[in-house]
Amino acid sequence: MIPLRLCLLSSEIMPYAKTGGLADVTGALLQEFRRLGHDVRGFMPLYQSVRLAHPGMRPVPGLQDLDMSLGSSSHAFSVLTSSFPGTDIAMYFIDCPAMYDRPALYTTDPDEHRRFLLFTRATLDCCRRLGFIPDVFHCNDWHTAFLPLYLRTHYATIQEFARVRSVLTIHNIGYQGVMPSTAIADLDLGPRVSLLDTSDLAMGVINPLKNGIKFADAVTTVSPTYAREICDTPLGMGMQDTLRARPDGVVGILNGVDYRDWDPRCDPHLSVHFSAGDLRGKAASKRRLLESNGIEVDPGKPLISMVTRLADQKGLDLLVLALPQLLDERDFAFLLLGSGEERYVSFFEGLAVRYRGRVAFRSGYDEALAHLIEAGSDMFLMPSRYEPCGLNQMYSLRYGTIPIVRRTGGLADSVQHFDPATGRGTGCVFNDYDAPAVRWAVGTALDWHAEEASWRQLVQNAMAQDFSWGRQSVQYERLYRELAGRSGSKRT
Ligand code: ADP
Numbered sequence: 001m002i003p004l005r006l007c008l009l010s011s012e013i014m015p016y017a018k019t020g021g022l023a024d025v026t027g028a029l030l031q032e033f034r035r036l037g038h039d040v041r042g043f044m045p046l047y048q049s050v051r052l053a054h055p056g057m058r059p060v061p062g063l064q065d066l067d068m069s070l071g072s073s074s075h076a077f078s079v080l081t082s083s084f085p086g087t088d089i090a091m092y093f094i095d096c097p098a099m100y101d102r103p104a105l106y107t108t109d110p111d112e113h114r115r116f117l118l119f120t121r122a123t124l125d126c127c128r129r130l131g132f133i134p135d136v137f138h139c140n141d142w143h144t145a146f147l148p149l150y151l152r153t154h155y156a157t158i159q160e161f162a163r164v165r166s167v168l169t170i171h172n173i174g175y176q177g178v179m180p181s182t183a184i185a186d187l188d189l190g191p192r193v194s195l196l197d198t199s200d201l202a203m204g205v206i207n208p209l210k211n212g213i214k215f216a217d218a219v220t221t222v223s224p225t226y227a228r229e230i231c232d233t234p235l236g237m238g239m240q241d242t243l244r245a246r247p248d249g250v251v252g253i254l255n256g257v258d259y260r261d262w263d264p265r266c267d268p269h270l271s272v273h274f275s276a277g278d279l280r281g282k283a284a285s286k287r288r289l290l291e292s293n294g295i296e297v298d299p300g301k302p303l304i305s306m307v308t309r310l311a312d313q314k315g316l317d318l319l320v321l322a323l324p325q326l327l328d329e330r331d332f333a334f335l336l337l338g339s340g341e342e343r344y345v346s347f348f349e350g351l352a353v354r355y356r357g358r359v360a361f362r363s364g365y366d367e368a369l370a371h372l373i374e375a376g377s378d379m380f381l382m383p384s385r386y387e388p389c390g391l392n393q394m395y396s397l398r399y400g401t402i403p404i405v406r407r408t409g410g411l412a413d414s415v416q417h418f419d420p421a422t423g424r425g426t427g428c429v430f431n432d433y434d435a436p437a438v439r440w441a442v443g444t445a446l447d448w449h450a451e452e453a454s455w456r457q458l459v460q461n462a463m464a465q466d467f468s469w470g471r472q473s474v475q476y477e478r479l480y481r482e483l484a485g486r487s488g489s490k491r492t
Helices: 021-035 048-053 112-130 147-152 181-187 190-195 198-202 208-215 224-232 240-244 280-292 316-329 342-354 367-376 392-398 409-414 435-450 452-463 469-485
Strands: 005-009 039-045 066-070 073-083 090-095 136-140 165-170 218-221 250-252 303-310 333-340 359-363 379-382 402-406 428-430
Touching: 005 021, 005 112, 021 039, 021 136, 021 469, 039 112, 066 112, 073 112, 090 112, 112 136, 112 147, 112 181, 136 147, 136 469, 147 165, 147 208, 165 208, 165 469, 181 198, 208 240, 218 224, 218 469, 224 240, 224 250, 224 409, 280 303, 280 367, 303 342, 303 367, 316 342, 316 435, 333 342, 333 367, 342 359, 367 392, 379 392, 379 435, 392 402, 392 409, 392 452, 402 409, 402 435, 402 452, 428 435, 435 452
Parallel strands: 005 039, 005 136, 039 090, 136 165, 165 218, 218 250, 303 333, 303 379, 333 359, 379 402, 402 428
Antiparallel strands: 066 073, 073 090
């Protein structure tokens, strides 16, 4: 089969920059597409943190000291390149210190929309200058969601781009990048502003994600259940009509796991490894995890953990209601690693003081600790309000750490409720978004844990699951081929 030319652009890509699952997924997809034999290139902004951590990047000849105007502002940028670690995939980094040398990847600065407009337009510009005309641009989330509109406007009359197609993947519809309509000039659409959503403009806003959904040649999201939820329920966060208006709908492709990074048999972050056949390393990891986090070491006492952004989406308001009672009534330890909203930080700090020796809270972002938590915990809790895919439940399964999840999005697609009578199932799944449901689920998992034989069975079932990317990436490949093969006339 003829290899495809693919350009993936994302605001975060592992191993360069990460705030959540988006980075894991885009980093894995790049490698998968290359493994499948395609000419794939990755684009992302050169954040300050990336510049510092990856000093060996090279300037791309002919792509230095370029200029891009967004409305009345003008931005100087250059492009650096390097190979994605361990591969020959060309990565391109848009270097514009005025835009990207900021303390965090994302900001609430008034020019936030311009930071990602610049990134999107610079990517298009670079591909053209490099003579790399992809079959498909793969955009991710709101940050790059204007690219399909630019293909239909600025690039519509450029011959080489006539057959270029775009895919937009929605990793989380809760983030739409809404900007004030006063920023309309920054889009440089001229008379084609008529393509923007008039009802949004009437309300004084422009919605980048909505534009992506309207103009991309295909829209995907990261699990089949989430694809249904965003089209048919309020989880679409106002995008339901726009999504349903697409004749080809939304394709749900479950994310995969990169088992080179997340496998207890070879995890580079672990000092002892383990497998389904020999779980001694899991017990040793638990001891290390407890000791290093000030939790009393009692190997028989179940440890329930979480690694999460401290955001509303993650069901933390339920834990505020459910956890104290659970800790009073049942015998288990609890550990949370996370960063985010202050009200949750203070709740978990308070809980760690009140239940000293049983509860630990680690504030911040810590990749190595996240791996040790997967290895050393007995259960992993994800009571999410919504979860487009969720990666941690899939990591947990591989580490024999039993997921306790709410039946939503990718959690529903990747965890099956365990039935001790048949010995089938991989975790504990609850339906309702309320505190009694969380208490029921945690209580049920603790009861299973007390029954040694059925727990052993459950752990074996979990560890036998396979969510490797090899299975999922072919679905993207099929979609790309279908789009690339579509002999569409030139876009207008
Ligand atoms: P989301 O993208 O909504 O945050 P996902 O489950 O898809 O949720 O992905 C989260 C990823 O980010 C996982 O790899 C998880 O381990 C990681 N992660 C989240 N918070 C932290 C943290 N505080 N420290 C280390 N890793 C984290």
